[in-house]
Structure formats: structure tokens, C-alpha cells
Amino acid sequence: TQLLEQSPQFLSIQEGENLTVYCNSSSVFSSLQWYRQEPGEGPVLLVTVVTGGEVKKLKRLTFQFGDARKDSSLHITAAQPGDTGLYLCAGVGTSYDKVIFGPGTSLSVIP
Amino acid sequence: GAVVSQHPSWVICKSGTSVKIECRSLDFQATTMFWYRQFPKQSLMLMATSNEGSKATYEQGVEKDKFLINHASLTLSTLTVTSAHPEDSSFYICSARGGYGNEQYFGPGTRLTVT
Numbered sequence: 001t002q003l004l005e006q007s008p009q010f011l012s013i014q015e016g017e018n019l020t021v022y023c024n025s026s027s028v029f030s031s032l033q034w035y036r037q038e039p040g041e042g043p044v045l046l047v048t049v050v051t052g053g054e055v056k057k058l059k060r061l062t063f064q065f066g067d068a069r070k071d072s073s074l075h076i077t078a079a080q081p082g083d084t085g086l087y088l089c090a091g092v093g094t095s096y097d098k099v100i101f102g103p104g105t106s107l108s109v110i111p
Numbered sequence: 112g113a114v115v116s117q118h119p120s121w122v123i124c125k126s127g128t129s130v131k132i133e134c135r136s137l138d139f140q141a142t143t144m145f146w147y148r149q150f151p152k153q154s155l156m157l158m159a160t161s162n163e164g165s166k167a168t169y170e171q172g173v174e175k176d177k178f179l180i181n182h183a184s185l186t187l188s189t190l191t192v193t194s195a196h197p198e199d200s201s202f203y204i205c206s207a208r209g210g211y212g213n214e215q216y217f218g219p220g221t222r223l224t225v226t
Contacts, residue, residue: 035217042204042217043155088154097160098145099206099215104154
């Protein structure tokens, strides 16, 4: 069974601060995805990382895929209240059959 | 981008009744659809995977006779919660995979409350 872990589970920071969320697994995935979910809504895909060592930037968000394709990180620079939400990493199985979600990181950015 | 809809967005039903939730891919054909369940302050848990025209594959611990999944067409999958109980109250989210790039797109979710 492929399992994903995320840390921290909860994070409360002041506006303007930087933060990093980590996603780890003992399994290799064909790709890792990061989603953001707001209460009462479905998750929205932020990025997909495919190649080991890959780094992708999306405005103030930087995503990295580990060299061994077992872990990933999400770094947010100068967090804003609009970044508040549940951040989920998800692993796409090597047979591309399904997407497994990590437990999520609940981020709260205080104005 | 591709759009996936769910209906209803929320539903309240009495214990013992059955509830059907629809998942539609609006602008692409979904070869595979997935059903997830999410309890408050928890992550999404995959319940089952369905391919058009074939039986769904259920994850370990999910009762296939209680959660009936039908994927009759390339744009529609339904999840029926049979003989619902209060512990079935949850947020049910579907996703559909298909279209250019074979990406997976998520629906907005359905809030089920069983009284």
C-alpha cells in the first residue's frame, strides 16, 4: 500500500511569513501533485511534478520533487490570507491507475 | 479547463433510505471516474475506481453492496449510498480522468447528511 505523509499537519502564520510543507512516502510515484482545498469545495490542482529533482514555480509557490521521486515540498513566500486552506499532496501510482492523497496540511494565514 | 459537476451539492436524508449522487464530465469523455469520501478535517479517502462499462474496483474496507457505483457512459458516473446511516454522513467527491493529457479533474463535492 502506498502511503503519503505530510508535515506539518497544522500551520498558523502571520501574513508575510514564509513556510514550507513537506510530503513524504516510502514508495515511488510516477508523479506527485499538490492541491488546495477550501471548505465545502473540491480540491483544485496546483501543480504536477513528474521528474526527480524537478522544481516548478507558480507565483509565490515553489514546488520540488525529490530526486528519488518519493517526496516533495511546497514553499510559499510572503504568505497572504488568501493562501489559507487545506494543502494536499497526492501521489499518482506507477501504473497510473489512481491518485492517493496525503493527510493534508491546514494552513491559516493571519492578517 | 475541464469541468466536472456533481449533483446534488448537498442532500439530507433519513436513516435507512438510499441516496444517489451524480458525477458528470461536462466537456470531455472520462474513461475513468473515482469516488472519494472526506470526513471533517481529514483528507480524501479513495472509495472506488470505475471504468465505463465495467464493474467498479473498490478499495479495501469499502462495502460494494452499500456503495453502488454505476459508470454507464463516458460522461456520467453515479454513487448510490444504500440504507444510509448517520455514520455515512460525509463529503463525497468524484473525479474524472480523460481528455487531452489524461488529467484528473475533481468535482465540487456533495455533502451528505443522514439524520
